[in-house]
Amino acid sequence: MAKKKTKYICQSCGYESAKWMGRCPGCGEWNQMVEEVDIVGKQPRHSFQHTDPSHQSKATAITSIETKREPRVTTEMKELNRVLGGGVVAGSLVLIGGDPGIGKSTLLLQVSAQLAKTEQKVLYISGEESIRQTKLRADRLHVSSPELYIYAETNLEAIHLTIDEISPQFVVIDSIQTVYHPEVTSAPGSVSQVRECTSELMRIAKTKGIAIFIVGHVTKEGAIAGPRLLEHMVDTVLYFEGERHHTYRILRAVKNRFGSTNEMGIFEMKESGLTEVENPSEIFLEERSKGASGSTVVASMEGTRPVLVEIQALISPTSFGNPRRMATGIDHNRVSLLMAVLEKRVGLLLxxxxxxxxxxxxxxxxxxxxxxxxxxSIASSFRDQPTKATDCMIGEVGLTGEVRRVSRIEQRVQEAAKLGFERIIIPENNLGGWTIPSGVEVIGVKTVGEALQRIF
Structure with a gap:
């Protein structure tokens, strides 16, 4: 007869211990050890067993393997297609994380309805809402399709049976923290449950060729709850970001086996659901105040798309012994480095x-x-001299104060010209070899000091 054994598992990293500890030795987090019951002597579900050698996989020479581009199903959301690398790949497992109420369920319900329009079955499994609640939310979003099936269940075995019965091409799990495997003794949302359920969903996706989207809750630090192994198991990890009190949302890929991780999609939350923002540069610049010091515009590349963003700086005398350096959306170390370059090479006392x-x-x-x-921006705020509202700056700065070459300069300049910028400061080594748009003055500079002389 199998014996029950108690063990303690860290809910952050999955570290196992025979006794309770206040601080996890694996990740250093406090109060994360949770008691779980382990049945000793029970046959593990995923143990390797010797089977017929004819059904076992064999090592194959890489030169004899035939490859082709994986087929994709495109949705009506171009922003989502861009972040996924061109569309949804059959047999992929996609994890979407985000703060509560940010719009993860809304996004996936809209995507499910769009995929159902392609005459393919979509199974939306809700572990947090009843089918009536899901239907009410679908009515608010004007979502309706005979190929979209709603199922409220948290038992993974029942979910597996329903998938076998309906045979959908796409499955949505909302959320993975509510799903439990009946053979695992721990509570839903624990490290063991999340690991086992995700492993089973991965097996279903790969063997049946079903694209599965799973929703993951996030911790207060902003990381996806559960073991770090969860992000390593899935094919794609997407983060849905934004302020709950603002209407704009950003979908960002931090892992993608079928595309780039530099892509970014922008949506706007409205009463009828999420709508795409086709020109994000206008959104980032629409509230820019003219004539204010410390404000500049840069053309940054987000994957394959140039985006114009306003960078704001506020420089003020310190009242403490050590001056403060704070940055939002920019690397803190990069700010300290550039301030040291301005002080050493340009002569600004910062x-x-x-x-x-x-x-x-x-x-x-x-x-x-x-x-x-x-x-x-730092120099403008320090001198209290505003830059022109029609100026745009592009360039990398070295430790000796030189302005270095950047990639895709033509796309950046064309995006700035499209939004009405008249003068663009770029590295001198980027001049030549491409066509300058009409009505735009492009100035090449070698050093930061030369750029400041041209601007002020």
Whole structure:
């Protein structure tokens, strides 16, 4: 007869211990050890067993493997298709995380209705709402299709049977923290349950060729709840970001086996659901105040799309011994580096100044091409001299104060010209080899000091 054994598992990293501990030795988190019952002597479900050798996979030479581009199903949301790498791949497992109330269920319900219009069956499984609640939300979003099936269940075995019965091409699980496997003794949402349920869903997706979307809750730090292994198991990890009190949402890929992780999709939440924002540059610049110091515009690349973003800086004398350096949407270390370059190479006395920087609109910028715009914003606020509202800055700044070449300069300049910018400051090494749009003055500079002389 199997014996029951008690063990303690960390809910953050999955570390197992025979006794309870206040702090997890694996990840260092406090009060994350939860008691779970382990049945000793029970045959594990995923144990390897010797089967017929004719059905076992064999090693194959890489030169003899035939490959072709994976087929994709495109939705009506171009922003979602871009983030996924061109569309939904059959047999893929996609994890979507985000804060409560941000719109994850709304996004997936709209996508389910769009996929159902392609005459393919979609199974929407809700573990948090009844089928009536889901129907009411679908009515608000004007979602209706005979190929869209709603199922309220949290038992994974029942979900598996329903998938076998309906044979859908797409499945949505909302959410993975509510689903439980009856053979796992721990509570739903625990490390063991999330790991086992995700592993079973991955097996279903790969063996049946079904594209499965699963919703994951996030912790207060913003990471997806459950073990870190969850993000390693799935094919794609998407984060749905935004402020609950604002209408704009950003869909960002942090892992994608079928596309780039640099793509970003922008949506607007309305009463009728989520709508796409086709030109995000206008959104990021629509509330820009003219004539204010410390404000510049940079053309940043988000994957394959150029996006114009306003960078704001506020430099003020410090009242403490150590000046403060705060940044939102920009790397804190990059700000400190650029302020040191301005102080050493340009002669701005910034060691006794507090610095606060922000990328307006909630977007996060991490490419080197924003360096010149950040440096000019800092200098503009320090000197209290505003830049022209029709100026745009592009360039990477080195430690010696030089402005270095950036990639895809033609796309960045064309995006700035389309939005009415008349003068664009770029690295001198980027001049030549491409066509400058009419009505735009492009100025090449070698150093940060030269750029400041041209602007002020």
């Amino acid at each position: 060691q006794n100044q507090d610095a606060y920087l922000k990328a307006a609109g909630g977007v996060k910028l991490d490419e080197p091409a924003i360096d010149l715009a950040v440096a000019i």
